[in-house]
Every structure is written in C-alpha cells, then in structure tokens.
Amino acid sequence: MKSSFVSLTSFCFLFVVVFSFSNSSSAAILVLQDGLEGYNGTEDATIYDLTVDFSNGASPDMTSGRTGNNSPNPSGGSLHRIAIRFDLSPVPTDVTILGVTLEIRLQRIPPSAPNDVAFSLHPIVADWNEGSVNGGMEGAAANPGDITWSSNLFITETWTTPGGDFGSPSATITASNTNGFQSWSSPQLTQDVIDWVAQPQNNFGWMLIGDESGPIRTTRGFNSSEANFAANRPRLIIVHDGVGASVDNWELYDR
Ligand SMILES: [Ca+2]
Numbered sequence: 001m002k003s004s005f006v007s008l009t010s011f012c013f014l015f016v017v018v019f020s021f022s023n024s025s026s027a028a029i030l031v032l033q034d035g036l037e038g039y040n041g042t043e044d045a046t047i048y049d050l051t052v053d054f055s056n057g058a059s060p061d062m063t064s065g066r067t068g069n070n071s072p073n074p075s076g077g078s079l080h081r082i083a084i085r086f087d088l089s090p091v092p093t094d095v096t097i098l099g100v101t102l103e104i105r106l107q108r109i110p111p112s113a114p115n116d117v118a119f120s121l122h123p124i125v126a127d128w129n130e131g132s133v134n135g136g137m138e139g140a141a142a143n144p145g146d147i148t149w150s151s152n153l154f155i156t157e158t159w160t161t162p163g164g165d166f167g168s169p170s171a172t173i174t175a176s177n178t179n180g181f182q183s184w185s186s187p188q189l190t191q192d193v194i195d196w197v198a199q200p201q202n203n204f205g206w207m208l209i210g211d212e213s214g215p216i217r218t219t220r221g222f223n224s225s226e227a228n229f230a231a232n233r234p235r236l237i238i239v240h241d242g243v244g245a246s247v248d249n250w251e252l253y254d255r
C-alpha cells in the first residue's frame with residue numbers, strides 16, 4: 001500500500017510540474033539519464049595522468065581534480081579528468097532548445113580537501129569511447145578503443161595533447177562542500193547541445209576538469225552512469241519550446 005501511495009504522489013507531482021509548465025508557457029523539459037524511461041546513452045569515464053594507459057569507463061565511480069600526495073601517489077598528487085557525453089538522438093531537430101543544465105552528483109570529498117573548488121566543462125573535439133573497464137576508484141589497463149590520458153582511442157589514435165583535446169570552458173561552477181547534484185548551466189553549454197543536435201558527428205561531449213593549478217587534493221568523486229542507484233546518475237536537462245512536428249517523441253523522456 002505504501003508503494004502505491006508513493007507512486008500516486010509522484011504521479012500527482014509530475015502532473016503538477018507538467019501542468020504548471022504548460023500553463024505558464026509552452027516550454028517543456030527533457031531529461032536524459034541512464035535508466036530513465038529506457039534511455040541508455042550516457043558515456044562517462046575517468047582518465048589519469050600517472051597511469052596514462054588506464055581507463056575506467058564501467059566503474060560506478062568517477063574522479064576529477066588533483067589528488068593528495070598520499071600513497072600510492074607521489075608528492076604533488078596526480079590529475080584525474082572525466083569525459084562525459086550524452087547521445088542526443090532522442091532530441092527532435094525541430095524544436096527550439098531554450099536552455100541546458102548538466103547535473104553530476106558529487107559523492108566523495110577527500111579528507112583535508114580545500115573548499116570552494118572550481119570545476120569546468122570543456123567541449124571535447126576528438127572521438128572517444130567509454131569502454132568496459134571497471135577499475136574501482138583508480139582505473140585499470142585499457143582495452144583497444146578506450147579513452148585514456150594518452151589516447152582518445154587506445155592503440156589506434158592518440159590525443160594531440162595528452163589529457164585530451166578540448167576547447168575553452170563552456171561552463172564553470174564552484175563545487176559544493178557537501179554531497180549532492182552539482183549543476184552546470186550557461187549560454188555556451190546550451191549552444192554546445194544545439195550544435196551537437198544539428199551535427200551529431202561533432203558530439204564528443206565535455207571534459208570535466210577540476211582545479212589543477214594550485215593546492216593538492218582538489219579531487220572530488222562523482223557518481224557515473226553506471227551508479228547502482230539510477231537516480232544518482234548524471235543527467236542532462238534540456239528545456240525546449242515544445243513546438244515541432246515530432247514533439248510527441250519527447251513524452252517518453254519528459255519528467
Ligand atoms: Ca555508461
């Protein structure tokens with residue numbers, strides 16, 4: 001009985017959200033998150049500057065930033081970066097995208113970590129694959145085709161610059177000092193998605209980069225698209241105008 005009460009409550013909440021959106025404007029929301037309404041299009045993986053041929057695409061955990069100088073890392077720590085990409089094929093090409101927010105859940109803050117660490121999303125400009133390696137928090141030897149620090153496609157293609165080829169930041173936040181979803185949103189982040197919907201061959205996603213410049217131990221742990229609890233997985237929230245011939249497709253993914 002309790003579960004049906006919860007479902008009914010959720011349904012009413014959903015109805016209220018959709019109703020208020022349609023009442024105030026014609027805008028609608030699309031949420032792309034693995035496990036939500038059958039979506040399975042998120043690729044995310046951590047790469048490591050000390051283990052340049054390691055990958056970690058199938059781990060439920062991801063890390064970004066500079067680690068501490070504790071074992072097994074040498075003095076000064078090591079750099080971790082996260083590549084993340086969403087398959088945008090569920091997005092109809094005949095709606096107008098009004099805004100985009102990327103949310104990734106912070107789940108781990110190391111001891112003695114500094115507060116107020118900046119994290120930026122940079123658009124990646126070369127193809128890569130998430131791969132199937134599950135190496136816990138530290139990664140493990142990559143398989144051919146996986147993303148690594150040295151290679152966008154391990155064995156067959158290396159980055160021009162080790163650590164990834166990417167543009168200037170599309171969005172930057174100061175991460176919270178407590179666990180929970182962190183949100184990136186900006187006009188450029190929205191433009192990235194608009195461009196990638198129009199030209200899917202250019203959609204290589206973003207590289208999430210923490211503060212690598214100064215203090216050690218800026219690293220943070222995040223939930224990946226393989227997180228056991230589906231609601232904790234990264235999600236791309238797209239607000240659109242609700243207009244277009246294929247707008248019915250959105251209903252599958254609307255929240
Ligand atoms: Ca995935």
Ligand SMILES: [Ca+2]
Nearest residue numbers: 044057058224
């Ligand atoms: Ca992954």
